[in-house]
Amino acid sequence: MLSIFRKFKDGLARSTRGLIDKTGGLLRLKKLDASSIDALEEALYAADFGVETTEEIIGEIRSAYRKDRDLHGRAVAEIGARVLTRVLEGSEGVIRDAETGPTVLCMVGVNGSGKTTTVAKLGYDLREDGQKVLLAACDTFRAAATEQLKVWADRLDLDIVAGQHGSDAAAVAFDAWQAAKSRNCDMLIVDTAGRLHTKTHLMEELTKIKRVLGKQDPAAPHYSLLVVDGNLGTNSIEQARVFNQSFGLDGLVVTKLDGTSRGGALVGIYRELKLPIFFTGLGEQPEDLQPFSVPYYVNAIFGLDDGPDGKN
Ligand SMILES: Nc1nc2c(ncn2[C@@H]2O[C@H](COP(=O)(O)OP(=O)(O)O)[C@@H](O)[C@H]2O)c(=O)[nH]1
Ligand SMILES: [Mg+2]
Incomplete structure (x- = not known):
């Protein structure tokens, strides 16, 4: 490994x-x-x-x-x-468990940024960590999106709550929260749609999901994370700003850092928005989602051979 x-x-x-x-x-x-x-x-x-x-x-x-x-x-x-x-001081996001009930993580972002993949990978990681995890397939806009998450859940043996194609995303979020609560889950990870008819529609739908979750538990969603494609480089700053203003973000997930020549962009994004980076996507396998680590990132960038703890 x-x-x-x-x-x-x-x-x-x-x-x-x-x-x-x-x-x-x-x-x-x-x-x-x-x-x-x-x-x-x-x-x-x-x-x-x-x-x-x-x-x-x-x-x-x-x-x-x-x-x-x-x-x-x-x-x-x-x-x-x-x-x-x-x-990068202060840029490492850390998930802390909710005091009561499931800790709810909600992934938002534009289409293709890596939300669905991140939900699956994160579910896998947390489960491997001993947590009881439930996935919520709240991208009901595209039939393929729910299918995609179901395939991942099946492959990784993760529990999932999904709705019918075209059903109300917030209703799926409600069902998923109820299921997570009654099954005593530690983590509920919510996938959302990225492409709707208009930006206003997207933000309204996301806000509704947030409101429905907040009615079940005032602290939920505990983490609203914007998933951004690392290939976009600093162009993602504007995107993040819009989501932050309309929806309110707790942090970021930067995907596809493997294969981008613009790996420095996350520094500019952090400087600009001061939103912590919780996870980075470094490949397509389940174990390729990693918590963001400043020392690992910095040493990799400058070709310092050893990881901070002497491992390489
Ligand atoms: N190489 C690489 N590909 C990724 C990563 N994260 C997501 N992808 C790919 O990006 C594409 C879009 O991902 P998806 O999760 O469907 O995006 P969504 O529309 O935001 O849900 C898929 O082909 C994923 O396999 C990553 O960290 N590295
Ligand atoms: Mg998706």
Whole structure:
């Protein structure tokens, strides 16, 4: 089994490859030179780290280089890692169990962002963790969506409550909450639709789901998480802002970090919105959804070989 650090490292390969290739193997440099700092700057922009973060990282590296012309490649990577860690302070979202009744997690986001897949993967992870989990298939808009979650539930042996195609999504949420309560479930994970006729319609439907859950338990949904596609890079900031204003978000799930060259974007998203990142999608397998870890992410980005706990 791959360690989690390896998953981050492999998953972020396309983003980090740019960083490592363009810098001529920054880590292997015995001595830094001005052109390799420029190359690193370019690579950070290319990976979508954004102006603010790139300037902070490069600024600190340049100032260290001014003081020490013999600066070693590894020392440079360590400076980068330190700055990035500082920028990401507070960005790790953690799910805490509800005081009573099931902890309700509601996944929202635009079509194709990875909600349904995330619901299934998360259900699997939590169940493997010893929790009693129930999935709610509240994307009743597309027949295929309910089917898709049922297939996952079947494959992973997870309990699911689903409604008829075209039925009221909030009614499915109600049934699912009742079932979760009566079966003494620890976690209820709610999938929702991403594409409806209009944005207003989507927000109304989501708000209704939220209201129905809130009537059962004033604290529910305990976590409303926006699922965003990592390939969108910083373009997802606007999307997140709209969902946050209309619906109210507790945090983010960033999917498809495997295979994107824009793995730096989550830093800009966090800086801009200050919404914690709960999970990251690093592949299509159930175990490829991982809690977001700042040290793993940062070390993977800067090619620091060891995970923070010495594992790789
Ligand atoms: N490579 C990769 N693919 C993913 C990830 N998460 C979701 N996908 C894929 O993205 C596509 C859309 O996912 P889906 O869950 O149906 O999105 P939804 O419309 O938001 O429910 C599917 O083909 C998923 O397999 C991920 O972390 N990595
Ligand atoms: Mg879906």
